[in-house]
Amino acid sequence: MYVSLKDVAARAGVSFQTASKVLNGHEGVAASSTAERIRAAARDLGYVPNLLARGLVRRSSITVGIIIDDLADPALSSFVSGAQAALAAGGHAAVLVSVRPESDSASSLHKLVAHRVDGVLVVAPSLEADRRFSAAVRDEMPLVSLNHLPGTSAVLLGSCHRTTGRLAGEHLVQMGHRAIATVTGPPTREVVRARLKGFREALADAAVDLPDDLVEVADWTADGGYAAAARLLDRNPAITALFVHSDLMATGVLRMLADRRVSVPRQTSVVGCDDLPISRFLVPSLTTVSIPFVETGARAAAVLLDRIGGREVAPRELLPVELIRRGSTAGPPTARARAPSEGPTPAGRPSGAPTRRPRTPNTAPPASSGFKDVPS
Amino acid sequence: MYVSLKDVAARAGVSFQTASKVLNGHEGVAASSTAERIRAAARDLGYVPNLLARGLVRRSSITVGIIIDDLADPALSSFVSGAQAALAAGGHAAVLVSVRPESDSASSLHKLVAHRVDGVLVVAPSLEADRRFSAAVRDEMPLVSLNHLPGTSAVLLGSCHRTTGRLAGEHLVQMGHRAIATVTGPPTREVVRARLKGFREALADAAVDLPDDLVEVADWTADGGYAAAARLLDRNPAITALFVHSDLMATGVLRMLADRRVSVPRQTSVVGCDDLPISRFLVPSLTTVSIPFVETGARAAAVLLDRIGGREVAPRELLPVELIRRGSTAGPPTARARAPSEGPTPAGRPSGAPTRRPRTPNTAPPASSGFKDVPS
DNA sequence: TCCGCCTACGCGAGCGTTCGCTCATCGTCA
DNA sequence: TGACGATGAGCGAACGCTCGCGTAGGCGGA
Numbered sequence: 001m002y003v004s005l006k007d008v009a010a011r012a013g014v015s016f017q018t019a020s021k022v023l024n025g026h027e028g029v030a031a032s033s034t035a036e037r038i039r040a041a042a043r044d045l046g047y048v049p050n051l052l053a054r055g056l057v058r059r060s061s062i063t064v065g066i067i068i069d070d071l072a073d074p075a076l077s078s079f080v081s082g083a084q085a086a087l088a089a090g091g092h093a094a095v096l097v098s099v100r101p102e103s104d105s106a107s108s109l110h111k112l113v114a115h116r117v118d119g120v121l122v123v124a125p126s127l128e129a130d131r132r133f134s135a136a137v138r139d140e141m142p143l144v145s146l147n148h149l150p151g152t153s154a155v156l157l158g159s160c161h162r163t164t165g166r167l168a169g170e171h172l173v174q175m176g177h178r179a180i181a182t183v184t185g186p187p188t189r190e191v192v193r194a195r196l197k198g199f200r201e202a203l204a205d206a207a208v209d210l211p212d213d214l215v216e217v218a219d220w221t222a223d224g225g226y227a228a229a230a231r232l233l234d235r236n237p238a239i240t241a242l243f244v245h246s247d248l249m250a251t252g253v254l255r256m257l258a259d260r261r262v263s264v265p266r267q268t269s270v271v272g273c274d275d276l277p278i279s280r281f282l283v284p285s286l287t288t289v290s291i292p293f294v295e296t297g298a299r300a301a302a303v304l305l306d307r308i309g310g311r312e313v314a315p316r317e318l319l320p321v322e323l324i325r326r327g328s329t330a331g332p333p334t335a336r337a338r339a340p341s342e343g344p345t346p347a348g349r350p351s352g353a354p355t356r357r358p359r360t361p362n363t364a365p366p367a368s369s370g371f372k373d374v375p376s
Numbered sequence: 377m378y379v380s381l382k383d384v385a386a387r388a389g390v391s392f393q394t395a396s397k398v399l400n401g402h403e404g405v406a407a408s409s410t411a412e413r414i415r416a417a418a419r420d421l422g423y424v425p426n427l428l429a430r431g432l433v434r435r436s437s438i439t440v441g442i443i444i445d446d447l448a449d450p451a452l453s454s455f456v457s458g459a460q461a462a463l464a465a466g467g468h469a470a471v472l473v474s475v476r477p478e479s480d481s482a483s484s485l486h487k488l489v490a491h492r493v494d495g496v497l498v499v500a501p502s503l504e505a506d507r508r509f510s511a512a513v514r515d516e517m518p519l520v521s522l523n524h525l526p527g528t529s530a531v532l533l534g535s536c537h538r539t540t541g542r543l544a545g546e547h548l549v550q551m552g553h554r555a556i557a558t559v560t561g562p563p564t565r566e567v568v569r570a571r572l573k574g575f576r577e578a579l580a581d582a583a584v585d586l587p588d589d590l591v592e593v594a595d596w597t598a599d600g601g602y603a604a605a606a607r608l609l610d611r612n613p614a615i616t617a618l619f620v621h622s623d624l625m626a627t628g629v630l631r632m633l634a635d636r637r638v639s640v641p642r643q644t645s646v647v648g649c650d651d652l653p654i655s656r657f658l659v660p661s662l663t664t665v666s667i668p669f670v671e672t673g674a675r676a677a678a679v680l681l682d683r684i685g686g687r688e689v690a691p692r693e694l695l696p697v698e699l700i701r702r703g704s705t706a707g708p709p710t711a712r713a714r715a716p717s718e719g720p721t722p723a724g725r726p727s728g729a730p731t732r733r734p735r736t737p738n739t740a741p742p743a744s745s746g747f748k749d750v751p752s
Numbered sequence: 753t754c755c756g757c758c759t760a761c762g763c764g765a766g767c768g769t770t771c772g773c774t775c776a777t778c779g780t781c782a
Numbered sequence: 783t784g785a786c787g788a789t790g791a792g793c794g795a796a797c798g799c800t801c802g803c804g805t806a807g808g809c810g811g812a
Contacts, residue, residue: 001435001516002492004768015792020770031790051490052437053768055428056797059377063471063491070457072653072670077453081446084474093491095439096470098460114427115439115469116378140377222657248654255657277448278624281598281631283659294448380798391762396800407760429798433767 003045011041023049055116063093064304065112065120067127070098074248074276075293079123079146082297090305092118099124099133106136113138119308121300122149129188142307144300148190155307156316157300161194162201164289167323168243168271169202171287176331177241177269181214183228183253185245192245195273199243214239218249225249226256233260240268240332247274247288254282254328265330275324284327292319379421387417399425431492439469440680441488441496443503446474450624450652451669455499455522458673466681468494475500475509482512489514494684497676498525505564518683520676524566531683532692533676537570538577540665543699544619544647545578547663552707553617553645557590559604559629561621568621571649575619590615594625601625602632609636616644616708623650623664630658630704641706651700660703668695 008023009016014034021029022038030038041047055061064087071077080094087094095115097108105127112120119142127133127149134151137143143154172180182199185192196215203210216232218224225244229252233239244250250272254264262268264284272279275290296319306313384399385392390410397405398414406414417423431437440463447453456470463470471491473484481503488496495518503509503525510527513519519530548556558575561568572591579586592608594600601620605628609615620626626648630640638644640660648655651666672695682689 002489002768006768016768017770017793018791020768021791024770028789029791034790048486048489050432050492050768052428052431052492053797054770056426056432056768056799057770059797061428066472071447071453071460072450072457074448074450074453077447077450077457080472081448081453081474084447084472085476088474088476093487094472096442096456096460096472098457098464100461100464110424111469113378113424116426116428222654226657251654251657255659255661258659278598278627278654281602281627283631283634285631378798382798392798393763393800394761396798397761400800405760410760426798429767430800431767432769432798433800435767 002050003047004050005047008038008042008045008047011045012038014038023047059116060118061116062091063095063115063117064301064308065095065097065115065117067108067112067120067122067124068096068098069124069126071096075246075274075291076123078293079297079300082294082299083121083123083301084297086298086301087305090301092305094121099127101126105130105133109133109136113141119143119304121304122146122154123297125189125191128190142304144304144307146296146300155303155313157303158191158296158318159291159321160318161191162198164273164291164321165195165198165200165243166202167198167289167321168195168273169199170205171271171323171325171329172241172243172269173203173206173208175241175269175329178208178332179236179238180208180210180241180243181216181232181236181239182210182243183216183218183225183232183245183249185218185220185249187217195245218245220246220249222248222252222255225252227252229253229256233262241271241329242268243271243273245273247272247276247279247286250279250286250288250328251282254284254286265328267333269329269332271329280324280326282328287326287329288324290322290324292321295319378426379423380426381423384414384418384421384423387421388414390414399423435492436494437492438467439471439491439493440677440684441471441473441491441493443484443488443496443498443500444472444474445500445502447472451622451650451667452499454669455673455676458670458675459497459499459677460673462674462677463681466677468681470497475503477502481506481509485509485512489517495519495680497680498522498530499673501565501567504566518680520680520683522672522676531679531689533672533679534567534694535667535672535697536694537567538574540649540667540697541571541574541576541619542578543574543665543697544571544649545575546581547647547699547701547705548617548619548645549579549582549584551617551645551705554584554708555612555614556584556586556617556619557592557608557612557615558586558619559592559594559601559608559621559625561594561596561625563593571621594621596622596625598624598628598631601628603628605629605632609638617647617705618644619647619649621649623648623652623655623662626655626662626664626704627658630660630662640704643709645705645708647699647705656700656702658704663702663705664700666698666700668697671695 005016005019009019012019018030019038022035023042066080068076068080084094095112095117097111099105099108122145125147128147134149137152139153144157145154146158184196187193200210213235216228218228242253244253250270253270257264257268264270272286272288275288279286279288303313381392381395385395394406395414398411399418442456444452444456460470471493473487475481475484498521501523504523510525513528515529520533521530522534560572563569576586589611592604594604618629620629626646629646633640633644640646648662648664651664655662655664679689
């Protein structure tokens with residue numbers, strides 16, 4: 001089926017061990033004429049080394065395992081995209097396994113161990129609180145994770161979530177908002193707690209309070225964001241700004257506000273988190289804290305390769321985040337502007353006649369940070 | 377480092393070959409007491425079989441290679457997500473390699489061959505016209521592709537693009553549109569030609585013409601969609617409907633229309649293609665032809681496993697597509713309604729006073745096919 | 753008592769590599 | 783002329799596993 005080293009050696013008239021050495025680029029192991037003969041034979045026969053056999057004796061499969069929750073999640077797939085590129089640059093292939101709710105999380109790790117991967121990259125937030133997984137981690141195995149993995153020696157790589165929350169909070173208070181609410185992810189996640197902490201700090205610095213009833217938990221989905229924002233507005237119609245923990249949820253929030261005829265950013269400002277590629281194209285374009293997914297994935301892979309190579313690496317590393325100002329944030333409505341409808345009612349219907357379209361409506365041209373590559 | 381069969385056998389007091397047979401579930405190869413002793417030893421020692429060694433002798437790595445363009449593309453990552461799940465169900469792991477523009481496309485295939493994958497799944501539209509890749513395909517190797525791979529024996533799996541185009545076209549003409557334009561992907565792609573063909577057929581059935589200047593080519597990106605739609609409207613302001621070959625591009629189109637103050641769907645209708653998870657949350661929610669990415673990926677993986685298992689499979693298989701009606705399409709504006717602005721001008725500013733907001737504006741509640749799981 | 757059969761296990765070979773060691777040849781220099 | 787270091791190539795072992803076959807020992811039947 002496949003041509004082996006022996007086939008190549010036979011054609012070149014040498015022993016297969018010699019062929020091995022030549023094809024591996026060892027110097028001074030054969031006369032240049034012999035070496036060339038071997039290389040020619042390999043080329044003619046289309047020899048492709050069997051990495052299974054090589055891995056067996058070298059005790060390294062030149063592969064890295066990636067454990068992932070769900071590739072359909074744009075954030076996670078961006079991570080993997082970056083990681084994959086960096087791994088390829090390092091000559092490693094990626095073995096992908098997903099951790100599925102119905103199966104034991106430790107089994108996905110066992111699968112990778114069975115493949116004798118050189119290291120593992122964890123891109124699975126659902127594993128954050130998974131004791132069984134943490135317990136199954138072999139400490140000898142180099143491990144880099146994009147989420148917390150308490151109790152393991154895994155290197156943590158990500159962005160500074162506290163700064164993320166702080167940037168969003170500062171932006172909103174600087175614009176003059178005081179009635180600020182937030183739609184978070186599940187508080188079991190460390191990222192959620194950290195973002196909330198930074199957000200609270202920023203608000204506190206401006207003497208703005210964040211009572212519990214202005215914090216709504218959602219599940220990272222657009223549907224969840226929609227519902228959470230609806231609950232928030234039902235409870236407190238005076239809210240003028242929302243910080244949403246992911247762009248996907250923010251999309252749901254924007255949609256919900258549109259359904260209720262709440263103008264963004266005139267009546268309510270929205271700050272997202274992630275900066276998905278699509279976020280600058282939403283109407284209004286979404287102000288958001290940019291998380292460098294691809295870069296983080298690439299860096300994670302690079303660090304993992306360092307660990308595999310025996311080089312010393314820091315136990316955690318955070319990549320910078322950045323606030324991207326776009327069209328979904330503005331100052332809060334003035335008292336006069338808000339008077340007619342007394343804030344959006346739960347039913348969402350403005351009571352009076354439609355007001356004239358504002359000068360900077362939700363269809364405003366994108367902020368300069370956005371569309372620079374779109375022809376005007 | 378790792379515990380081997382010999383370790384297990386030594387602990388159980390048997391030869392490692394016997395341990396191998398027992399652990400592989402062979403019947404009648406050992407007394408039940410011995411078998412239990414071996415299993416206990418394996419459990420105690422945490423034995424994980426070395427798939428490299430097993431693959432070497434069994435001549436099967438129990439892995440499947442996936443060649444992908446870019447995981448950051450939501451459509452492609454959805455494919456892989458579905459495929460990955462199906463592969464896992466079949467006991468196979470996925471080895472991921474990406475084909476990068478700067479490197480030889482055949483080398484990614486060689487990489488997989490080196491890993492002795494049992495089959496290859498191609499999720500790389502960029503390889504469609506790649507002669508070098510097609511030439512490098514070993515015909516013995518089971519191959520399933522989501523895009524055309526002319527000249528190879530690869531099984532083609534996808535959706536019926538012609539139907540896709542037809543559905544979009546029929547929907548628009550049924551709503552009464554006559555001035556219909558389209559933003560396509562690169563015409564080098566078979567999918568683009570097929571969609572265009574179906575679209576043309578649907579229009580022709582209603583005696584609607586599609587002259588070349590109403591067809592604009594873009595590059596699958598939102599930026600590209602934005603620019604293409606701008607060119608289209610500049611050339612022909614009378615356009616009342618647009619069929620866009622991907623939801624991502626459609627997002628750019630919606631954004632561009634919003635920037636020009638063209639109301640969707642009141643002034644212009646937009647039909648997308650893909651039905652990305654986010655599409656129902658856009659404002660207005662996007663009418664689109666749903667492509668079952670995840671299911672296609674899953675089916676592709678299942679077919680690949682069939683081929684690997686030596687079962688007979690059809691040379692191509694198409695999954696059904698479906699038109700999802702949402703808020704971005706409606707009938708064309710009446711002559712009266714369009715009179716004030718004489719169609720959107722390139723500058724995009726309605727000349728008269730803003731008309732009263734229509735009863736079904738672009739912020740209308742989503743169509744029933746959408747938000748059924750969003751609480752009201 | 754001997755033969756043959758079944759059960760339960762061991763043995764040897766081989767999968768395709770890598771790697772260290774041995775060995776033959778040859779030119780060089782004392 | 784003989785010892786010696788390069789140079790060039792082969793050889794054996796090992797990596798961890800699977801699989802077919804060989805073979806003890808125990809049993810019943812003739």
